[in-house]
Amino acid sequence: MADHKVKTTQADNQEEQSFDIQKSLYKAEDFYEKNKNVILGAALVIVVAVGGFFGYNKLVKAPRELKAQKMIFHAQNNFAVDSFARALNGIKGGEEGFLQVIDKYSNTQAGNLAHYYAGVCYVKLGEYQKGIDMLSQFKGNDLVVQAMAYGITGDAYMELNKVPEAIDAYKKAAAYNPNELTSPTFLMRAGLASEKAGKTDEAIKIYQQIKDQYPTTAEGRDMDKYLARLGVVR
Template sequence: MATYNKRGYKAPKPEVEKDVVEVQPVEETFEGHSTTADVFNTLDQGASKTEAWVEKNQKLIYIVIGAVALVTIGYLFYDKFVVTPKEEEAANEMFQAEQYLAQAVTAQKSQDSLYNLALNGGEGKFGFLAIIDKYSGTDAANLAEYCAGTAYLNTGKYKDAVTHFENFSTKDEILNASKLGATGDAFVQLGGNENLEKGLKYYIDAAKASDNNVYTPRFLFKAGQVALGLNKKEDALKYFKEIKEKYETSQEGMSIDAYIAGLE
């Protein structure tokens, strides 16, 4: 018997058997163990060990924390009730010595006596030497080193001047340049080639310490003069030319041509 296809009829497609993939839980390993569980177990064990250690050493921990707290409190106490009052006291004590030094620098007569008063004190106040000794470690004592060096330099005690200048420290460029230059002055005044070499080095360091139109050409000029005294004419010419090129408007620059001409 004949079979006729009906209009619009489509034979159903044969069903394709699909592979069923069984998705294993992420945490399952090849042995069937849980990786995540292992991690948590490890963490739990570590936490337990930490807790056990803390419990066992609790007394020691408290001692350490207490010690740190005591040190911090002690430092704050020391700074507020010891360091700050000591700084203020030192500054007040040094005021008179600073007045003597200022008077000595500007005075025409009796300079040595004023410098000595600045060093040793007067009118019931300490001089710079006592400030250095009594208030060691303070900013005032540090500044007193510089002031004492200045007083010794101006009274001809050059070795003492060097000692105090070298004990002084500062982050201020101008003051540092002044200190280095003054140390150079002291070595030059001591005389002898060895001291002149040291003085030359200090002058060069002073010139480099602060780039300005006052101190730099001053110390370059002094370096040139000392270099001439040591028969280092090429070095002297180099220092003089640097003044000419960079600091021509300075006091030293106005007359530097004559020094350059004398060496060329």
């Protein structure tokens, strides 16, 4: 890196670095709470779009889509108020959960979205591998929710101490429809995870990318601090 002077990290910075990484690698729920309206709004767009899907196989597919929408409604409401176990499993003899929507209507748009919701529920409930497996089955073509699925997958991998897999998932999340809401957030996580894995050069590269591509975001404005901590000075 020709225009950078790289210094060896000082021993007395190690404690600060360890704390900073621990502080910054917040769990999936932190990002969800901060961006709940955006996430739920984007997810709602997917479900609402189902209502207009009558051109193909109108007599068979459209009625199934409508039934799936009705079934997922209560689960979404429970999800919105952080009742994740109820949203996931429903109530016996009562309202259905996301797992029931998947079981009955997996080939519908609402059924597909239920995979995302169910994956987040599993992660929130501490069942990280189940969350990863469920999120991998969600196939989105929207601007935000698919990126969130990749990013939360990264969070789950971090909880399982599978750091290389987490880094890959974070990078995938950041690269999906690049934008100033999700991309710098997940690049930041990729950088911090790279530090945790001892990949300092990779972390520097990622932090520089944030600084160059997203300079006006909160993450972008903080990058000089992170780069300096790793010994990179202008």
